[in-house]
Amino acid sequence: MSILLLNGPNLNLLGTREPHVYGSDTLADVERRFIEEAAALGRVAQCFQSNHEGALIDRIHAARLDGTQAIVINPGGLTHTSVSLRDALAAVALPVVEVHISNVHRREPFRHHSYVSGVADGVIAGLGVQGYLAALRFLADKLGAAPR
Ligand code: CA2
Numbered sequence: 001m002s003i004l005l006l007n008g009p010n011l012n013l014l015g016t017r018e019p020h021v022y023g024s025d026t027l028a029d030v031e032r033r034f035i036e037e038a039a040a041l042g043r044v045a046q047c048f049q050s051n052h053e054g055a056l057i058d059r060i061h062a063a064r065l066d067g068t069q070a071i072v073i074n075p076g077g078l079t080h081t082s083v084s085l086r087d088a089l090a091a092v093a094l095p096v097v098e099v100h101i102s103n104v105h106r107r108e109p110f111r112h113h114s115y116v117s118g119v120a121d122g123v124i125a126g127l128g129v130q131g132y133l134a135a136l137r138f139l140a141d142k143l144g145a146a147p148r
Helices: 027-040 053-062 076-080 083-092 130-143
Strands: 002-007 045-049 068-074 096-100 122-125
Touching: 002 027, 002 053, 002 130, 027 045, 027 130, 053 083, 068 083, 068 130, 096 130, 122 130
Parallel strands: 002 045, 002 068, 068 096, 096 122
Antiparallel strands: none
16 A cells, blocks of 8 residues: 655656756656655555656556555656656556646747646646645645554
């Protein structure tokens, strides 16, 4: 029984470039804080990042069978391009929160449309890496009493 954190293409570069857009925390920092916050909420978290669309889709499919209860996903650039990622999330039918570190609506017009938002329970953008933790708290609350 766990909450799955998924990060898409290029998010492995967090903290190494473009700190004015994405901040200075690394992906390892983000994943560690996510796991710690999940534990504080009485939950278990699993984390996965890939630069490959198919690998993300395979991980979402695996979530149907491995006890995953909810998904936090930053699809990276696939947000704006991938019908297949959207279809995978719709197929697993788990609670989903879409997270963007930057405020995509204050950026280029091509970042304003998301294929994922229509299958997400909620969307967070522009809160920096805090957005991942806000999504986690929302989902933990939505799932109800933590397993003992
Ligand atoms: O704001 C976000 O979290 C995004 O999902 C990040 C994506 C971008 O394509 C979306 O429009 C918004 C890009 C991820 C690239 O991540 C990097 C992190 C550090 C350095 C370079 C890239």
